[in-house]
Amino acid sequence: MENNLSFEILYEDGHRIGKVSINNILENTPFILQNRGDYFQFGNITIEKPISYLVAETYPRERYDLTTVPLIQIPFDIPLKEAKRISALNLSIIEDSREHCLPVYLTKYKEINQELLDYIPEKFIYFFKRIPDERILLDFFFKLKFKYPSSIFFIDCKNYEIPIFLFIGFDLFLNEENNERFFKEYMSNPEPELVEMYSNGSVDSRRLLRILYKEFYKSFEPHLRREFKRSYYIDDISLERPQVVRWRKEIEEYYKPPTNLILLLPCSAKKPYRNSKSHTKIISFLREFLKDKYPNLSQLILTSPLGVVPRELEDYADYDIPVTGHWSQEELDSLSQLLCSLLYKCSNPLIIAHFSDNSPYLNALKDMPFEISYTNGSLDELKKILEFNRSLWDKESISEYKTKAQKMFSFQFKKEYNLPFDYIERRKSTDLIFNKKNIGIFQNKIKVNVTGGEQIKDSLWVNIDFDLRGDVFSKGVISNSDNIRPGDDVIIIRNNKCVGVGEAIVSSDIMKKLKRGKVVKIRMRG
Numbered sequence: 001m002e003n004n005l006s007f008e009i010l011y012e013d014g015h016r017i018g019k020v021s022i023n024n025i026l027e028n029t030p031f032i033l034q035n036r037g038d039y040f041q042f043g044n045i046t047i048e049k050p051i052s053y054l055v056a057e058t059y060p061r062e063r064y065d066l067t068t069v070p071l072i073q074i075p076f077d078i079p080l081k082e083a084k085r086i087s088a089l090n091l092s093i094i095e096d097s098r099e100h101c102l103p104v105y106l107t108k109y110k111e112i113n114q115e116l117l118d119y120i121p122e123k124f125i126y127f128f129k130r131i132p133d134e135r136i137l138l139d140f141f142f143k144l145k146f147k148y149p150s151s152i153f154f155i156d157c158k159n160y161e162i163p164i165f166l167f168i169g170f171d172l173f174l175n176e177e178n179n180e181r182f183f184k185e186y187m188s189n190p191e192p193e194l195v196e197m198y199s200n201g202s203v204d205s206r207r208l209l210r211i212l213y214k215e216f217y218k219s220f221e222p223h224l225r226r227e228f229k230r231s232y233y234i235d236d237i238s239l240e241r242p243q244v245v246r247w248r249k250e251i252e253e254y255y256k257p258p259t260n261l262i263l264l265l266p267c268s269a270k271k272p273y274r275n276s277k278s279h280t281k282i283i284s285f286l287r288e289f290l291k292d293k294y295p296n297l298s299q300l301i302l303t304s305p306l307g308v309v310p311r312e313l314e315d316y317a318d319y320d321i322p323v324t325g326h327w328s329q330e331e332l333d334s335l336s337q338l339l340c341s342l343l344y345k346c347s348n349p350l351i352i353a354h355f356s357d358n359s360p361y362l363n364a365l366k367d368m369p370f371e372i373s374y375t376n377g378s379l380d381e382l383k384k385i386l387e388f389n390r391s392l393w394d395k396e397s398i399s400e401y402k403t404k405a406q407k408m409f410s411f412q413f414k415k416e417y418n419l420p421f422d423y424i425e426r427r428k429s430t431d432l433i434f435n436k437k438n439i440g441i442f443q444n445k446i447k448v449n450v451t452g453g454e455q456i457k458d459s460l461w462v463n464i465d466f467d468l469r470g471d472v473f474s475k476g477v478i479s480n481s482d483n484i485r486p487g488d489d490v491i492i493i494r495n496n497k498c499v500g501v502g503e504a505i506v507s508s509d510i511m512k513k514l515k516r517g518k519v520v521k522i523r524m525r526g
Contacts, residue, residue, distance in 0.1 A: 004021075004022065004023050004024075005021070005022055005100065005124050006020070006021045006150075006515065006516045007019070007020050007021075007029075007124070007150050007151065007152055007515075007516070008021075008516050008517030008518075009149075009505060009506055009514065009517055010505070010517070010518075011486075011505065012169075012223055012225070012486045012505065012506055012507075013190065013223075013224060013225040013227070013486060013487070014166075014167040014168065014169060014190075014192075014220070014223055014224050015030065015166045015167055015169065015186075015187075015190055016029065016030070016169055016171060016223075017029065017030070018030075018152075018171065020042075020045070020152070022045050022065055022066070023065065025043075025044050025045055025065070027042055027043035027044065027045055028043075029152060029171040029172065030166060030170070030171045030172065030173070030183070030187070031043065031171070031172055031173075032172075032173050032174070032175040032179060032180050032183050033047070033154070033172055033173065033174055033175060034175050035174060035175065035176060038062060039062070039064050040174075042066075042172070045065045045066065046064040046065045046066070047064060047065065047066040047068070047101060047125065048061065048062075048064045048066060048067045048068040048099075048101070049068065050068050050070070050071070050073075050101075050103040050127055051068070051070050052070060052071070052072055052073065053070040053071055053072050053089075053090075053093055054072060055070075056070035066100040066101055066124060066125065067099040067100055067101065068099055068100070068101040068102070068103065068127070069093065069094060069097040069099045069101065069102045069103070069123075070093070071090045071093055071094070071102075071103050071105065072086050072089060072090055072105075073103070073105055074086050074087060074090070074105040074107055076106065076107055076108055076131050076132065076133075077108060078107065080109055083107045083109055083112055084109075084112060087107070087112050087115065087116065090105070090116075091115070091116070091119050094119065094120070094121065097121075099123075100123060100124040100125065101123055101124060101125040101126070101127060102120070102121075102123040102125075102126055102127070103126075103127040104116075104120075104126050104127060104128050104129075104140070104144075105129070106128075106129075106131055106136055106137065106140055108133060108136065110136075113136060113140055117140060117143055117144065117147075120144065120147075122148045122150075122151065123148075123151060124151060124152060125151065125152045125153070125154055125172070126144065126151060126152070126153050126154065127154045127156075128141065128153060128154060128155040128156070128170070129155070129156050130155060130156060130157040130158070130161070132204075134204075134207060134208045134211045134212075135211055135215065138168070138208075138211065138212060138215075138216050138219075139216075141153065141168070141169075141170075142216060142219035142220065143219075145169060146219075146509065146510070149506075149510040149513050149514055150513075150514050150515040150516065152171045152172060153169070153170045153171050153172070154170065154171070154172035154173070155170045155172075155173065156173075156174055157173070158177070158201075158202070158205070159177050159178045159179045159181070159182045160182060160198050160201030160202065160205060161198075161201070161202075161204075161205045161208065162179055162182040162183050162186065163182060163185070163186035163194060163195050163198045164195055164198065164199060164205060164208055164209055164212075166183070166186050166187070166190070167186075167190075167192070167195045168212065168220070169223055182198070186198075191231075191232070192231075192238075192241055192243065193231075193232045193233070193234055193235070193238070195209065196209065196234070196235045196237050196238065196241075197234075197235070199237070209237065210237065210240070213237065213240040213241065213242060213245075214240060217242055217245060220242055221242045221245070221246055221485075222485060222507040222508075222509050223486070223507060224242055224243055224246070224485065224486070225485065225486040225487035226246075226485040226486070226487050226488050227444075227445075227487040228315075228316045228317075228318065228444050228445050229318060229444065230318045230319065230320070231243070231318065231319045231320075232319065232320050232321075233304075233305050233319060233320070233321045234321070234322060236328065238305050238321075239304070239305040239328075239330060239331060239334065241305070244305045244306060247306050247307075247317075248306065248307050248308075248334065248338050250411065250414070251306075251307070251308060251309075251310070251313075251338065251342070251411070252338055252341045252342070254410050254411050254414060254415075254416065255310055255313065255342065255407060255410070255411055256342070256345045256346075256416070257298035257300070257310070257342060257343075257345065257346055257349075258295075258298055258312075258398060258403045258407070259295075259296050259297065259298045259392075259393075259398065260298075260346045260347055260348060260349045260350065260392065261296060261297050261298060261349070261350050261352075261389070261392045261393050262297075262298050262299075262300060262343065262346065262349050262350065262351045262352065263286075263297055263298065263299050263300070263352050263354060264300055264302055264339075264351065264352065264353045264354065264355070264361075264365070264372075265279070265282065265299060265300070265301050265302070265354055266278070266301070266302060266303075266354075266355055266359060266361055267301050267302065267303035267309070269320075271314070271317065271318050271319065272314040272315055272317070272318075273301055273309075273311075273314050274311075274314065282354065282379075285379050285382075285383075289383060289386065290386070290393060292397050293393050293394055293395075293397050294397075294400065295397055295398045295399065295400035295403060296392075296393040296395070296397055296398060297393055298310070298311070299311035300339070300342065301314065302335055302339070302361050302364065303317075303335075304321065304327065304331045304334075304335065305321070305331065305334070306319070307334055307335045307337075307338040307339070308335065308338050308339050308342060310407065312403065312404040312407035312408065313407060313408065313411055315408075315442070315444075316408075316411070316412075316445070318444075326360065327360045327363065327364070332363050332364040335364045336364045336365070336367070336368060339364070339368070340368065340369065340370075343368075343370055349370065350373070350389055350392055351370055351371070351372045351373065352372070352373045352374075352375065352382065352385055352386075353365055353372050353373070353374050353375065354375045354377065354382055355374070355375075355376075355377060356376060356377035357376045357377065359377070362374075373385050399422075401422055401423040401424070402420060402421060402422050402423070404423050405421035405422055405423040405432060405433075406418065406419070406421050408423075408442070408446060409421055409446065409456065412445060412446050412489070413446075413456050413459035413460055413489075414459060414460060414483050415456070415458065415459045417456070419434065419455060420434065420435060421433070421434055421439075422434070423442075429441055429442075429443075430442040430443075432446065432448070432452065434451070434452065434455055437451055438451070439451050439452025439455060440452040445489065446489060447489055447501075447523065448489060448491075448501055449501065449524055450498055450499070450500065450501060450524055450525070450526040452501075453491040453492075453498035453500070453501045454497070454498040456491060457491045457493055457496075457497075457498050459481070459491065460481055460483065460484050460488050460489070460490045460491060460504075461480065461481045461490060461491045461492070461493050462477055462479075462480045462481075462484075462490055462491070462492050462493065462504075462511065462519070462520055463477070463478045463479045463480060463493045463494070464476050464477060464478060464492060464493070464494050464499075465478050465494065466494075468492060468494065468499045468500045468522065468525050468526075469525075470522065471502070471518045471520060471521050471522050472492060472502070472518065472519055472520040472522065473516075473517065473518055473519065474511060474512060474513075474514035474515070474516065474517060474518075474519050477511050477512050477519060479512075480508050480511050480512070481508060482508055483508060484504050484507055484508035484511070485504065485507050485508075486504055486505060486506055486507060487503060487504065488503070488504045489501060489502075489503060489504075490502060490503070490504050490520055492520065492522070497526075498526060499525065499526045500522050500523075500524060500525040500526060501522070501523055501524050502520040502521050502522040502523045502524075503520065503521050503523065504519065504520055505517075505518055505519055505520065505521060506519055
């Protein structure tokens, strides 16, 4: 790839916002290409269209900013013998090519597609066609994108599928058949719920999204921001949304109830739950009855689609769903599975379920392998149960705010901490404290300062070998921890010391693989 061509990722959340530089011409992605006869117009950049190798020598190929390797298009359903013959010819053409762009012709044959993936060189743009088999398309795309993350990807698809393919991570589309309207609608509000709505456009598009959610979580999820903002779960498919699956997986892995006395509660429409009428009432009752022993009771809120939200982590759960009182079996099973995983972390837990006798949550609890005490929604009954089990909570109290801070740090930074973090709520801000020193603030997520970064430098980190004077670029990364996602607060380390903190732009998987651009936007330096 020539030195005067570059692509830089500026933002990623499924879709990528990027900057293309070609001979001092700058254009932004994603982009809707204009169809201009023999070429595509990409702003001020011209791109040669894919043409057949069979006519390449006789076809008057003009001079464009970006040229395309001429290949023979392989029909998707062609017989295996013929597909192998054409593919072998195409591979020989690719081997001698010096062009900037490459068409990707996928077939229904796994061995041919794998041979192409193994052989394919790095090009600036790859042209994909929408083939009838979504599994083959997604599998090849994610593998190629992981192999060459600094490349750009075009797809020729139907207009109502553009929001889905933007969400998946394609960068270029064609301006025809009302494509621009769907493109602009998604880019003006790039949220998963919009993607899920547009997936109802056809059987094919709905199948595409279901396959993406159910079968390509591991390939797709690393490209989604770990951002705790308002989410809407309107469609049944929301239960399978990668961000929801990730919540359940990370609660299961990084959260353990602080005590063995567990109170199960229903969710509320208002978030955080503690500000709702129902939760204000139950919290007031518990504080009055338990007094300074209140923290000795672990509270788990049951909800859909997230499953379980611990009281200490409710600030991370900001969402809205249509409440009907009807739960699908899939919702119930998902909730039960996650709740069981958390309760198994406790030794002989005493579990109290505070739900009315007609609550749909009861269906998720009826087959649980634990003994559960039910209040039927009565505070008097809850009081009796707590009084009978006084020995479980009427003992030395754990610290409410230290426990909350520890659970928040462990969940957000993906490592269980038992350090003396503390949490002080103020009128306009929430301060995080360690050994009486301010280590950061909480604003939708924890934002540590350099002092705080030093305490958690073994969590989400990026290791560099230069004086940190600005942002961190891919070329300056020596190594980084696993499990970094776009939007994560990360710790910048040099010589085993925290020298800065910032927000990850891309995931840990591709930080070092990118040819150009920032990978961490620095918020504070030491």
